[in-house]
Amino acid sequence: xxxxxxxxxxxxxxxxxxxxxxxxxxxxxxxxxxxxxxxxxxxxxxxxxxxxxxxxxxxxxxxxxxxxxxxxxxxxxxxxxxxxxxxxxxxxxxxxxxxxxxxxxxxxxxxxxxxxxxxxxxxxxxxxxxxxxxxxxxxxxxxxxxxxxxxxxxxxxxxxxxxxxxxxxxxxxxxxxxxxxxxxxxxxxxxxxxxxxxxxxxxxxxxxxxxxxxxxxxxxxxxxxxxxxxxxxxxxxxxxxxxxxxxxxxxxxxxxxxxxxxxxxxxxxxxxxxxxxxxxxxxxxxxxxxxxxxxxxxxxxxxxxxxxxxxxxxxxxxxxxxxxxxxxxxxxxxxxxxxxxxxxxxxxxxxxxxxxxxxxxxxxxxxxxxxxxxxxxxxxxxxxxxxxxxxxxxxxxxxxxxxxxxxxxxx
Ligand code: SAH
Ligand code: SF4
Numbered sequence: 383x384x385x386x387x388x389x390x391x392x393x394x395x396x397x398x399x400x401x402x403x404x405x406x407x408x409x410x411x412x413x414x415x416x417x418x419x420x421x422x423x424x425x426x427x428x429x430x431x432x433x434x435x436x437x438x439x440x441x442x443x444x445x446x447x448x449x450x451x452x453x454x455x456x457x458x459x460x461x462x463x464x465x466x467x468x469x470x471x472x473x474x475x476x477x478x479x480x481x482x483x484x485x486x487x488x489x490x491x492x493x494x495x496x497x498x499x500x501x502x503x504x505x506x507x508x509x510x511x512x513x514x515x516x517x518x519x520x521x522x523x524x525x526x527x528x529x530x531x532x533x534x535x536x537x538x539x540x541x542x543x544x545x546x547x548x549x550x551x552x553x554x555x556x557x558x559x560x561x562x563x564x565x566x567x568x569x570x571x572x573x574x575x576x577x578x579x580x581x582x583x584x585x586x587x588x589x590x591x592x593x594x595x596x597x598x599x600x601x602x603x604x605x606x607x608x609x610x611x612x613x614x615x616x617x618x619x620x621x622x623x624x625x626x627x628x629x630x631x632x633x634x635x636x637x638x639x640x641x642x643x644x645x646x647x648x649x650x651x652x653x654x655x656x657x658x659x660x661x662x663x664x665x666x667x668x669x670x671x672x673x674x675x676x677x678x679x680x681x682x683x684x685x686x687x688x689x690x691x692x693x694x695x696x697x698x699x700x701x702x703x704x705x706x707x708x709x710x711x712x713x714x715x716x717x718x719x720x721x722x723x724x725x726x727x728x729x730x731x732x733x734x735x736x737x738x739x740x741x742x743x744x745x746x747x748x749x750x751x752x753x754x755x756x757x758x759x760x761x762x763x764x765x766x767x768x769x770x771x772x773x774x775x776x777x778x779x780x781x782x783x784x785x786x787x788x789x790x791x792x793x
Contacts, residue, residue: 422546422604425558431520435495437566438467439615449492455485461621463493469620471577498524498570509585511771514574518543518567522560524599526571528578529771530586534630536593537575541568541609542600547636548671549657551701553738554599562605568612569624576624591624595632597655602633603641609633610648617650628652634699636672637681646684646691655697655731656685660707661715669707678719686723695726699768701733702746702754713754717761730758730765 438460441449446460462480466472473494475486498516501523505512510530517523524540545552546559575591582588594616596602602609617628634655635641645654658681660666666673673681685696698720702708720728732754735745746754751767758765 423548423555423558424546425544425560427522428558428560431522431561434497434519434564434567437495437497437564437570438463438493439569439611440564440566446493453485453488453492455489459485459489460493463489465621467494467573468615468618468622468624471573471580473573495566497564497567498574505585507771512578512584516571518563524563524567526575526598527771528575528584528591530579530584530589534592535579535584535589536595537572537591538595538597539568539571540598540600541596541602541605541612545600546604547601549636549669551669551703551735551738551741551743556738557599559600559604562608563600565608565611565615568608569615572612572616572624572626576626591626593630593632594626595634595655597632597634601636601638603635603638603645606641606644610645613650613652629694632697634697636670637676637684638672639676639680639684642681642684642688646688651692651694653694653697654685654688654692655699656681657699657701658682658716659699659701659703661712661719665707665712669703682719682723686727689727696728698728698730699733700730701735702751703735703743704746704750706743708746708750708754710753710757713757714761717758717763720763721761725762726764728763730763731768732765733768734770736770 436445438446447457450457450460459481463478466478470477472478473490473496475481475490478486478489481489498518501515501517503512503514512528513525514528515523515525522543524543526540527538529536529538540563542562543560544557545554547555548558549555572591572594578584579589579591596609613628613631613633615623616626616631617623619625628650629652632653632655633645634657636657642654642656645652657670658666658678659669660673661678663673663677663679666678676684685698688694689696698716700707700716716730720730732751734751735743737744755765755767
């Protein structure tokens with residue numbers, strides 16, 4: 383088995399290796415973590431892949447200046463490039479008319495390398511839901527889903543190639559973890575979607591990408607450093623970021639407690655979503671393997687502490703599975719567990735399960751969904767059934783598996 387540590391050693395970001403390894407160990411979710419660490423389920427093609435090309439958004443200030451120096455560019459040119467990228471979503475050298483012509487191509491190649499290439503796109507809901515399959519530099523594939531609503535447009539993005547958390551009801555979980563994505567790869571999904579909205583390429587005419595949710599492939603807390611860097615650059619104003627309000631960015635986690643605690647200290651008004659799916663440890667142990675490492679009490683304590691630190695209501699994600707976790711007793715126990723911490727700190731999102739092929743779990747009966755919601759409402763807890771946009775194109779939660787094309791070979 384190739385260990386995460388070994389993979390990190392091969393990268394171009396080798397100066398970060400030590401730090402990343404320590405950070406992952408602290409998260410306790412990768413091989414080589416602390417005692418009793420949760421072990422990622424690794425994909426067959428989890429192998430020495432190297433790291434994606436370094437992008438402007440992956441570079442710190444010194445790295446940016448150094449790269450400019452190497453090209454013979456003045457430091458102020460970096461700011462110009464950042465402005466093209468963040469304010470205008472531009473990566474095409476021809477657009478850089480404020481640049482010496484002889485420098486445009488090279489500057490674009492060094493600072494804004496192409497990190498994601500569209501393979502296919504599927505649409506639903508009259509073109510207002512768009513799922514895109516992307517190929518990364520090493521042939522790895524990930525997906526993102528754009529959902530346009532009358533008053534907001536949300537992009538669901540991936541943070542890892544596959545996922546190592548092994549939730550048995552989730553299509554991404556069946557893939558195992560191939561590798562973490564870089565901040566550049568994460569942000570490129572956002573840039574392309576924001577550009578498509580601005581240019582009127584999505585049904586409904588020109589508009590604005592307003593919301594981002596980390597609910598695509600991967601466990602964001604398993605790739606904390608790149609995710610938080612991407613979040614900061616999504617929310618900063620141009621020329622430092624895309625200017626998407628942090629209040630409209632949601633980080634969804636399976637319940638990696640150290641990650642939740644760390645996020646609480648970032649001082650960003652992000653929305654936190656916690657994928658609970660069960661109100662007791664006995665049941666959650668079956669549905670979410672990570673529960674054996676961080677149990678429901680630890681996860682809810684951390685979620686509530688996040689609420690106190692951020693003043694943002696926490697979302698509890700709860701995929702309703704027929705006869706498994708969708709009965710009155712489950713709703714009552716969930717309400718009791720949440721009310722233990724007080725009122726109005728949490729919002730429950732029951733999600734109709736999108737059954738994955740060959741899985742023994744299926745979606746709840748409509749009357750059970752209704753009953754589940756009613757019990758929560760009676761207990762004073764706000765809860766809204768998550769819509770399953772794009773489920774007919776496997777674009778809904780838990781269906782992202784980049785499955786319609788052959789799995790790319792490892793490099
Ligand atoms: N790894 C993170 C974020 C990605 S998954 C997490 O688990 O929170 C995004 C959401 O989709 C999670 O709430 C997840 O539990 C849910 N999900 C996964 N598989 C699903 C399925 N088959 N049906 C409905 N929701 C699912
Ligand atoms: Fe990973 Fe989230 Fe799927 Fe679990 S539900 S396997 S954590 S993507």
